[in-house]
Amino acid sequence: MKTAGWILAIITIAVVIFFFVLPDSVSIDEAAIERLQRQADQQAGRVDSPRGASDDRTPLPPNDMVVALVDDGDYWFIGKYEDGGGVEIPFPPGRRPEPPADEPPQHANPGYVGPQSCQECHPQYYQSFQSTAHYRTTRPCSPETIDGSFVEGQNVLRTKEPNLAFEMLRRDDQFFQRVRFFDWHFEVPMQIITGSSKMAQTYLYWHGDGLYQHNVTHLTEGDKWINSPGYIDGDAAYARPVPARCLDCHMTYFDYRAPPNHYTPNSIIFGVTCERCHGPGEAHVQFHQQHPEQKDAHEIVLPSELSRQRQLDICGQCHAGSTRLRGEPFQFRPGDELTQYYTPPPEGSDAANSVHTSNQADRMAESECFRQSEMTCTDCHNPHENERGNMRLFSDKCLQCHQTESCHFTPPGGIDLADNCIDCHMPTRPTEDLRLRSIAGDVFPSLRDHFVRVDQQATDEFLQRHQSEATSSQ
Ligand code: HEC
Ligand code: HEC
Ligand code: HEC
Ligand code: HEC
Ligand code: HEC
Ligand code: HEC
Ligand code: HEC
Structure with missing residues (x-):
């Protein structure tokens, strides 16, 4: 949820606690929860359905807790008056x-x-x-x-x-x-x-x-x-x-x-x-x-027979940033135009680079490799095999179009450029979109940037890593 969404949710919860829950919440028993649940069912137009009784794995919350139905019965909030923290569940407390x-x-x-x-x-x-x-x-x-x-x-x-x-x-x-x-x-x-x-x-x-x-x-x-x-x-x-x-x-x-x-x-x-x-x-x-x-072959699409853009569109269903469905899911077919079924994020917006994917399609399109060739995703990726982590294999893909000599960089002794073109020209970067919070500190997993370019910082980091690996193995 975006920050605004959270703030709204917190305000809603606070309002609900204040106006609805306080008078009711002094005794949280099965009957009170039944009543709240019926109210939620009515609001949502659901018929009464039999629900299993609570047991030792799912006891009712103790009486000193606040229990509230939030957002027209969408979910339950269970908290305490003065202490922080709380629980949100879509099923009634005391039930599974x-x-x-x-x-x-x-x-x-x-x-x-x-x-x-x-x-x-x-x-x-x-x-x-x-x-x-x-x-x-x-x-x-x-x-x-x-x-x-x-x-x-x-x-x-x-x-x-x-x-x-x-x-x-x-x-x-x-x-x-x-x-x-x-x-x-x-x-x-x-x-x-x-x-x-x-x-x-x-x-x-x-x-x-x-x-x-x-x-x-x-x-x-x-x-x-x-x-x-x-x-x-x-x-x-x-x-x-x-x-x-x-x-x-x-x-x-x-x-x-x-x-x-x-x-x-x-x-x-x-x-x-x-x-x-x-x-x-x-x-x-x-x-x-x-x-x-x-x-x-009959009745099946071979992507490599499509135009370049239609090939990119297949992968773009999921690798083109935070695109939204225009209608029902599963209307897109390989060979179709992506933007008929998915709304692209507004240009320059954060969403272009979000949904924890780093938007390979748009980042790749920034590269001179892409602009000055007919490159598609499958120039480097074989979708039928797990090629993860194999830097030599990916570097061989670069060398389908480049020569080692076209890299004007002269590395220090002991480095074979052809082992790993990737880390200097397509570095990984931690992504804020993938923030995972914990008391031990937040974590941001790294994703591979698909803008292929000369990157001095990545080169320095690569050389440093190589240096320390060489020192530690002595
Ligand atoms: C009863 C056999 C059979 C089954 C089952 C089958 N295929 Fe095929 N498929 C073929 C034949 C025959 C060809 C043509 C020869 C070839 O390319 O191997 C083919 C070719 C293909 C091609 C290449 C198309 C082209 O134009 O060259 C693709 C892609 C493909 N199949 C995908 C699939 C997928 C996905 C499935 C499962 C949903 C599937 N096939 C199930 C028999 C089958
Ligand atoms: C992520 C997308 C993706 C998935 C998933 C995928 N393929 Fe493919 N497949 C492709 C592309 C792209 C090509 C064209 C190859 C190229 O451009 O080099 C292809 C080619 C093929 C071919 C034809 C190979 C040839 O050279 O004629 C067959 C057969 C095939 N795929 C079958 C399958 C089967 C079976 C599965 C599932 C087990 C599968 N594919 C899963 C993208 C995919
Ligand atoms: C329907 C959605 C979808 C489509 C279409 C799709 N992908 Fe993906 N792709 C994903 C998801 C989701 C993941 C992440 C999987 C995971 O790690 O759980 C992924 C992961 C990958 C990875 C990382 C693999 C790894 O092991 O690190 C590559 C490379 C990739 N996709 C390439 C492609 C290419 C190339 C195409 C088009 C031929 C394509 N994808 C089409 C959804 C899709
Ligand atoms: C626009 C497509 C898209 C949407 C929407 C999306 N994901 Fe993903 N997700 C991806 C892709 C692509 C990756 C792989 C990122 C990569 O490897 O670069 C991924 C990665 C992940 C991973 C990490 C997988 C790994 O590599 O170990 C998880 C977990 C995940 N997604 C869960 C979710 C959940 C849950 C949702 C919905 C609440 C969601 N995603 C929505 C495309 C999407
Ligand atoms: C499909 C062919 C193709 C592939 C594959 C390819 N490139 Fe390129 N690349 C080009 C072309 C064309 C250019 C522009 C002309 C030139 O500088 O040689 C280019 C330019 C570059 C540049 C210069 C960028 C700039 O901003 O001037 C670098 C660096 C580069 N490529 C590295 C790589 C790396 C690393 C790989 C593998 C991850 C790779 N390329 C894969 C075709 C390709
Ligand atoms: C240790 C980091 C590193 C590695 C590994 C590396 N490069 Fe480079 N590459 C650079 C740097 C830095 C430059 C810019 C050099 C300059 O202009 O003085 C460069 C320049 C290039 C250029 C020319 C860019 C231009 O402006 O025309 C290409 C193409 C290229 N590299 C491709 C490759 C390929 C292909 C590989 C793998 C075989 C590779 N590089 C491996 C760091 C690296
Ligand atoms: C010039 C080569 C090249 C091209 C073209 C390319 N990729 Fe990649 N991609 C790579 C390399 C190298 C990696 C890193 C692989 C690894 O770490 O195992 C990668 C990783 C990925 C991953 C995993 C991301 C991560 O951070 O782990 C996804 C997803 C992906 N590519 C999707 C795509 C899609 C979609 C396209 C087309 C829009 C594409 N790639 C085009 C070279 C390329």
Whole structure:
């Protein structure tokens, strides 16, 4: 949430506490919460649904806490009169989030079949693709996929509020975040992972057909638990909806039931997979299953046959900064013009460089390499393989157009330019958009800047690193 949003939220909460809660909040019992919940249901036009009773894992808050329904019943606020910190949850206190019902999708699937359907005829692509960040960027939580320690002693995130802490728990093959707020506690299941773990994993959970984000993220660097990006330290925020645009960048397909965060769980195709770059594959699969003798491809898009701009537009769905959906998700098809489906951020605005992506498309377009050639993203990236961290391989891509000699820089002895053109000409820079707050200090993960240029500062840093590595290995 932007600062203005937070201020508004805090004012709303303060107003609600003042005018509505004070008289009511002296005794927080099941009946009072039932009453508030009914009021919320009526406001939202929902029918009464039976709710499970509270138990020892989700007790009711003690009587000295303030309980309020905020924003027309969108979420619950639980706090104390004089102490800082507070809890926001979309389900009633003393209850668990409701598991989603098994509802049929509301929209016809336009032909997305998922990467498994490609395996039979493209086994190598399917195999190598599974190690990519795109494939791994969203997955169900499981012992195999989840990072971070659930072992006692290493499973706690403390905050600047001494009375608010988070514990990460594992029971059999299920995972939970338990919030301890003074002498009250409750648990929220961790169900979906966002993030390939390159930088981090952020967790989502269902309440009905609504998807919400967890307060605690796992940071890969240093293997630690930390507040999710944009979250305030000292608050337990479990009512942040996961909007369609977020999943449009991190998933292949889902049935979108209603804004901002309502989805049909069994419609989801996890990961950013084949069909986001090649188009829905159903017709292609059917055709080739029925015509095994046919060796020419039908009903599928090969990006390299499109114009340069249309190729860039495919990646631009997710790598062109903070673009917004103009209408429903999944209307864009490879070959389409990006700006018909996504609104670009206003020129010169911060959003051009935000959504924690550093906007590779626009930064690359600043480069002389891009201006004076037909360069596209796939000149350097093979989307079907995990090439991360392989500086020699990326430098070979530079050398498809350049010669080592065209680098006018003469390095000190012991440095082979061809090992790593990248760190001097495309340095990484920490990004404010990815600020993660913690009592141990804020963290800003670094992203690779795609403006290829001569950068004296990056060169100095590179030489310094090289110097200290050489000294320490002596
Ligand atoms: C029943 C077999 C079959 C299945 C299943 C299949 N394909 Fe293909 N595909 C082919 C054949 C045959 C070709 C043409 C020969 C080639 O390029 O390998 C092809 C070619 C392609 C091409 C290159 C297109 C071109 O113009 O050269 C792409 C991209 C592609 N397939 C993507 C997919 C995706 C994505 C899936 C899964 C959704 C998939 N295929 C599933 C048989 C299949
Ligand atoms: C405009 C597209 C876009 C939107 C919207 C978006 N993301 Fe991302 N996200 C990305 C891209 C691209 C990266 C990778 C950044 C990189 O590697 O340069 C990323 C990275 C991440 C990571 C770190 C992954 C890693 O590398 O370990 C997490 C976690 C994440 N996003 C979660 C979210 C969540 C949660 C939302 C919605 C609340 C969201 N993102 C919205 C595009 C997007
Ligand atoms: C991030 C985008 C992206 C994803 C995801 C992706 N591809 Fe591709 N694919 C491309 C691009 C771009 C090309 C064109 C290659 C080039 O320009 O060098 C391509 C080419 C291909 C080709 C044709 C190769 C050739 O040289 O004729 C096949 C087949 C293919 N992809 C299959 C798949 C399958 C199967 C998956 C999923 C397992 C997949 N792709 C995932 C972007 C993608
Ligand atoms: C539907 C959204 C989407 C599309 C389309 C897309 N990407 Fe991505 N891409 C992402 C997200 C999200 C991540 C971050 C994954 C993560 O780390 O969790 C990512 C990560 C990457 C990475 C970093 C991989 C790594 O291991 O560090 C590269 C490189 C990349 N994308 C290139 C491309 C290229 C090239 C295209 C077009 C051919 C493309 N992407 C199309 C969403 C997308
Ligand atoms: C598709 C071809 C192509 C690729 C790939 C490519 N470049 Fe370039 N690059 C060019 C062209 C063309 C120019 C402009 C003419 C010149 O200076 O040689 C250029 C210019 C440059 C410049 C001078 C920039 C300036 O502002 O004057 C640098 C530095 C550079 N490239 C480095 C790299 C590095 C490092 C890589 C790999 C990460 C790379 N290039 C990949 C084509 C390419
Ligand atoms: C240690 C840092 C470093 C490495 C590694 C490095 N460069 Fe450079 N490069 C520089 C600096 C600094 C300059 C500017 C030199 C000058 O103008 O005196 C430069 C200049 C260039 C230029 C010419 C820019 C112009 O103004 O015309 C190109 C092209 C280039 N480098 C490409 C490469 C390629 C390709 C590689 C990898 C094979 C590479 N560089 C590796 C630091 C580096
Ligand atoms: C001139 C070569 C080149 C081109 C062209 C290029 N990239 Fe990259 N890209 C790189 C290099 C090098 C890295 C760093 C890879 C690594 O650290 O493993 C990178 C990293 C990335 C990452 C991960 C970011 C991070 O900070 O870890 C994403 C996402 C990405 N590229 C997307 C794109 C997209 C989208 C395009 C097209 C608009 C593109 N790239 C064009 C060279 C290129």
